[in-house]
Amino acid sequence: MEKHEEHTAHVHRDDEGDKLGMWLFIFTELLLFGMLFLMYAVYRYRNPVAFQLGGDELDVFIGTFNTVILLISSATVAMSITAIQRGNKKQALILLGITLFIAVVFLVNKYFEWGAKIEYGFYPGSELLHELGHGTTLFFGLYYIMSGIHALHIIIGIGLFIYVATQIRSNKIHSTDYVWLENTGLYWHLVDLIWIFLFPLFYLIH
Amino acid sequence: MSEEKLHISSYRSHLFVLAGLLLLTAASVAVTNLEMGPLNTLVAMLIAGTKAAIVLTWFMHLKFDNKLYAIFTTLVFVIFLLVLYVTFFDYSYR
Numbered sequence: 001m002e003k004h005e006e007h008t009a010h011v012h013r014d015d016e017g018d019k020l021g022m023w024l025f026i027f028t029e030l031l032l033f034g035m036l037f038l039m040y041a042v043y044r045y046r047n048p049v050a051f052q053l054g055g056d057e058l059d060v061f062i063g064t065f066n067t068v069i070l071l072i073s074s075a076t077v078a079m080s081i082t083a084i085q086r087g088n089k090k091q092a093l094i095l096l097g098i099t100l101f102i103a104v105v106f107l108v109n110k111y112f113e114w115g116a117k118i119e120y121g122f123y124p125g126s127e128l129l130h131e132l133g134h135g136t137t138l139f140f141g142l143y144y145i146m147s148g149i150h151a152l153h154i155i156i157g158i159g160l161f162i163y164v165a166t167q168i169r170s171n172k173i174h175s176t177d178y179v180w181l182e183n184t185g186l187y188w189h190l191v192d193l194i195w196i197f198l199f200p201l202f203y204l205i206h
Numbered sequence: 207m208s209e210e211k212l213h214i215s216s217y218r219s220h221l222f223v224l225a226g227l228l229l230l231t232a233a234s235v236a237v238t239n240l241e242m243g244p245l246n247t248l249v250a251m252l253i254a255g256t257k258a259a260i261v262l263t264w265f266m267h268l269k270f271d272n273k274l275y276a277i278f279t280t281l282v283f284v285i286f287l288l289v290l291y292v293t294f295f296d297y298s299y300r
Contacts, residue, residue: 071228082216
């Protein structure tokens with residue numbers, strides 16, 4: 001976007017269009033995860049005992065911890081939009097930094113969580129799963145696919161936060177032009193939204 | 207951002223929403239320890255649904271944006287629930 005002239009009003013910009021595009025993308029994401037949730041529901045319905053036992057293997061504490069920090073990060077990214085709207089660049093960057101930090105912590109937890117499971121023998125194609133049977137294999141297959149795609153979204157989010165932070169630093173994102181930050185926020189809330197459903201389905205229900 | 211009616215949410219309101227979400231998370235974890243049979247799943251999903259609605263309404267700003275977004279979002283969830291219903295209609299009678 002060119003912004004050399006004084007009268008920025010004449011520069012072509014369509015924030016509403018940008019946001020509509022982001023929402024359309026979010027809808028496709030919701031349907032993507034929706035179909036995974038549908039698979040989960042059907043397989044759970046057909047293998048209730050195995051899914052219950054599978055859920056018992058997961059660590060409720062680490063799941064709850066990740067839920068709490070992800071909710072906090074949703075609040076901080078929302079607050080960074082407030083800060084930029086008020087023209088407070090420094091606060092916006094601090095809040096974005098906290099969000100970025102939490103995203104990394106979430107991934108580190110995921111690493112230890114997956115690591116422990118894999119070490120124990122719960123991984124796709126493992127002998128343990130083979131012995132435990134079809135239902136448990138399905139549970140852990142869905143666990144790795146769904147939390148894996150979710151983690152991939154966290155990684156993409158980290159990239160977006162870094163990009164947006166550099167744009168704020170160089171004043172390309174500011175109090176009258178912040179749709180990038182807003183859409184990154186929307187994306188991050190989507191990541192939170194999906195986790196809100198993943199958490200009870202995998203860690204809590206039994 | 208919408209030029210006509212810019213709504214700036216305060217830090218306070220965001221923290222208030224966060225407190226509500228954390229309370230619901232605590233409730234969801236606490237309820238798991240109660241033995242309610244199949245109701246456990248229903249209660250967990252109702253709490254998750256409420257949390258999702260809160261995130262969409264306030265964090266994702268649907269309350270203050272063009273109503274079109276809220277309508278589309280509702281439609282997406284309705285379509286998902288319909289597909290879920292039709293799928294289970296099939297599986298229940300096999």
